[in-house]
Amino acid sequence: MWTWTKKCSIAPAVLATVIQTCSFAADWNPRLAADYLDARQKEWFAWAPAKSMGGPCLSCHTGITYLMARPPLRQVLGEGEPVEHETGLLNALRARVDKNEAKEYAPRITKEPMASQAIGVEAIFAALFLARADEPSGTMSPATRQAFDRLWRLQQKTGPLQGAWQWYVFNTDPYETSDSPFFGATLAALAVGSAPASYREQEPVKEHTAALKAYFARASAGQPLHNRLMLLWAARKLPGLLPDAAKKAIVEEALGKQNRDGSWSAESLGPWKEHPDAKLAPGANGYATAFAAFLLQTGGVPASDRRMSSALAWLRAHQDPRAGYWDSGSMNKQYPADAMPALFMRDAATSFAVLALTFAEPTAKR
Numbered sequence: 531m532w533t534w535t536k537k538c539s540i541a542p543a544v545l546a547t548v549i550q551t552c553s554f555a556a557d558w559n560p561r562l563a564a565d566y567l568d569a570r571q572k573e574w575f576a577w578a579p580a581k582s583m584g585g586p587c588l589s590c591h592t593g594i595t596y597l598m599a600r601p602p603l604r605q606v607l608g609e610g611e612p613v614e615h616e617t618g619l620l621n622a623l624r625a626r627v628d629k630n631e632a633k634e635y636a637p638r639i640t641k642e643p644m645a646s647q648a649i650g651v652e653a654i655f656a657a658l659f660l661a662r663a664d665e666p667s668g669t670m671s672p673a674t675r676q677a678f679d680r681l682w683r684l685q686q687k688t689g690p691l692q693g694a695w696q697w698y699v700f701n702t703d704p705y706e707t708s709d710s711p712f713f714g715a716t717l718a719a720l721a722v723g724s725a726p727a728s729y730r731e732q733e734p735v736k737e738h739t740a741a742l743k744a745y746f747a748r749a750s751a752g753q754p755l756h757n758r759l760m761l762l763w764a765a766r767k768l769p770g771l772l773p774d775a776a777k778k779a780i781v782e783e784a785l786g787k788q789n790r791d792g793s794w795s796a797e798s799l800g801p802w803k804e805h806p807d808a809k810l811a812p813g814a815n816g817y818a819t820a821f822a823a824f825l826l827q828t829g830g831v832p833a834s835d836r837r838m839s840s841a842l843a844w845l846r847a848h849q850d851p852r853a854g855y856w857d858s859g860s861m862n863k864q865y866p867a868d869a870m871p872a873l874f875m876r877d878a879a880t881s882f883a884v885l886a887l888t889f890a891e892p893t894a895k896r
Contacts, residue, residue: 584625
């Protein structure tokens with residue numbers, strides 16, 4: 531399945547000299563994608579700002595997208611067990627699962643509101659990824675139960691975030707703005723949806739879930755399309771989260787913003803805050819296309835749909851044929867080429883492209 535299918539009208543003797551400039555026309559290379567993502571995690575584990583108690587912290591662009599994309603890549607590649615950096619990130623979350631304040635695992639985070647935001651983010655990540663790790667067994671490990679206990683303790687009881695959680699607000703799109711607690715809440719909903727049904731049916735859990743659903747109903751209207759697309763995935767995992775009419779409206783809005791070549795622009799998933807140092811380029815964007823293609827599939831748009839097949843074809847044609855990534859640049863600022871943050875959105879684009887392309891395959895883990 532993962533072979534070259536583009537027909538080049540050149541002699542075999544000269545094919546090697548032009549192969550570097552050819553794209554994967556009807557296919558893509560999961561091995562190269564895995565190698566790129568694994569290499570970036572190796573860099574992340576060594577990066578001083580990422581260091582925390584028990585192992586590196588997780589980031590939205592590089593960490594959580596890696597933990598979402600690496601399991602289906604393992605399935606496609608026939609790898610039996612989680613790879614080194616998957617295990618390392620999960621073990622880091624387990625090591626910190628009993629911490630209720632950020633300063634307990636990250637001494638540099640002591641000032642508010644960052645301290646409360648940090649533990650809210652950590653609580654959501656731990657519940658989500660430990661529940662996903664347990665999901666094949668249909669059980670809940672002690673560490674996962676502890677993660678959910680902390681998640682519910684930190685759920686906001688009053689104010690504009692009632693039913694949701696504190697989240698980083700650094701004026702950095704797309705994951706850390708004043709709108710981003712909504713994004714975090716969708717991850718919490720995915721966590722609940724990944725927990726065993728017997729756990730979700732417990733009365734206290736049902737009450738917490740009802741508060742989360744009420745938050746979505748109250749807060750959805752003012753959110754960028756990017757965050758509302760995440761609701762489609764959450765609703766797939768957590769029944770009753772989103773009415774069918776609301777799902778349809780999100781799908782139709784997103785499809786209405788698709789470019790003629792099958793892609794999406796970064797701007798189409800907004801509205802975003804203006805960042806003078808990183809003006810959004812018009813036209814196709816690797817992150818936006820991968821993100822929309824995956825989430826629309828979770829919302830019920832099949833790979834056979836003409837518009838989705840066009841999006842998937844765009845993704846297959848835009849994987850870097852040598853390095854394995856899908857490119858995308860920062861929405862916030864220009865970084866030196868050798869800076870770790872310079873590739874953050876490339877990391878996210880690559881992971882979501884993997885999710886979109888593996889979701890389209892009937893044997894991929896969803």
